[in-house]
Amino acid sequence: MKRYYFTLTELLVTIGIIIILAGLAIPAVLVAQQKGRVTAAKADMNAILTALKGVEGTYHKMVNTSKKFGDVNGNDSDIYLSKTVNSKEYKYLRLGDKGKADSLKAYNYFILELTSPNKLASGEININRRKITFLDPKSEFDPTADIDLTDAAYVENLWRDPWGNPYVLLISTDFSGVIPNPAVSGKALAANAIAYSFGPDGEDNSGQSTDYDDDDGDDICSWR
Secondary structure: OOOOOOOHHHHHHHHHHHHHHHHHHHHHHHHHHHHHHHHHHHHHHHHHHHHHHHHHHHHOOOOOOOOEEOOEEOOOOOOEEEEEEOOEEEEEEEEOOOOOHHHHHHHHHHHHHHHOHHHOOHHHOOOOOOOOOOOOOOOOOOOOOOOOOOOHHHHOOOOEOOOOOEOEEEEEOOOOOEEEOOOOOOOEEEOOEEEEEOOOOOOOOOOOOOOOOOOOOOOEEOOO
């Protein structure tokens, strides 16, 4: 029986076709993965904001600026902010800003307060004095472990986005139902709380995302 062998030219052509097909497939896979992460981030933010509505329904507000988040004061200048929109001042807290140590620490403690409040002493609780679980912990969170916010493995389960960063939470403190829009100067959003993720690049673009043609950022926002 006569055997057929590939020639060098045929092998090179076959390898070239495989490389071309891989070059077409890999970008499509990466795009699909990125879309999956964006969807996961939006689902996370929806869960956190739903939990905050539960807090509001129980305690008639979402946070206490007169109380601490762990050992961070609720009126700390790193997190207690205000902006003027159409000549009216609106006050709110900004939690989860990884560029500001107190904002990041307050976020971690507040997530603990929503997910595993029994781990916290009464003096570390901001608002959830009944210690109700408003937000399910992440599946890999160990409720028996000691609180260690210096341990990367511990904090990564305190509701990080798919790229490993905390979500930024903006929470109204003046009961106005208005949050200044972080992405658009002089505009506001009708909400007592909003959230956004720093997105794939891990940089804070103040809520600007590719959803808007004139925006340069890639943040993932709860309000879009």
